[in-house]
Amino acid sequence: NAKKKSFIVAYFVELGLGHEEASELHLKYYTQYGLALRGLTRHHDVDPLDFDRKCDGALPLEDMIQYDPNLRKLFQDIDRSKVKVWALTNAYRNHAERVLRILKLDDLVDGLVYCDYVAKDFVCKPEPEFYRLAMKQAGMTDPKKCYFVDDNRKNVDAAREEGWAHCVHFCERGLEAMEGGRIKEIDDEREPGAVDNDVVGIQTLEELRKIWPEIFKA
DSSP, rough: OOHHHHHHHHHHHHTTTTHHHHHHHHHHHHHSSHHHHHHHHSOOOOOOOOHHTTTTTGOOOHHHHHOHHHHHHHTTTTTTOOOOOOEEESSSSSHHHHHHHTTGGGGGOOOOEETTTTTTTTOTTTSHHHHHHHHHTTOOGGGGOEEEEEHHHHHHHHHHTTTTEEEEOOOTOOEEEETEEEEOOOOOOOTTOOOOOOOOOESGGHHHHHSSSGBOOO
16 A cells, blocks of 8 residues: 555665665565564664654554455354354454454454564564464464465465465455555566465455355355
């Protein structure tokens, strides 16, 4: 989102960087670590809570996302006697909880795995430790029983490498999205050298009903 990019680039500029250099570094850290803040904490001694307050915390989320009754119905139709639903995010808890409240999904999510900015060297997707932490927090021991959908192919591939058996890439092809501070058209192209796997691609979340029929109510 352009608003989020402007906040993040402004934060980089506060560190004494020029605007163009800030934009380039934002993209570099996002590409290298999966999260711009990861690079900031490693190389610039940035306080992640300060970053969260000035970037994610400053976003007018109510103007950016809205409640979708069809999405809520999708969550309601998941058979909770078979699976638990956890949200896995590269944001801090406050931001994730705001998003879930606005989408009216907070009462339909059993748990939240987030980037714990308070912890030194916090982990984030697509780092393997993040997925192991998610399994631990969710009380899971068998990765073959894990279902995972994400709109970032690197994150999905990383989950698959951890043995998560049911991995789906949510890719709204043709739409524009902000990635590492740059606007790009969404596609399903992978990084050069990426290993082939059995990850399934979808363009709408409703397709999960057909991909994972076993976890939905009959």
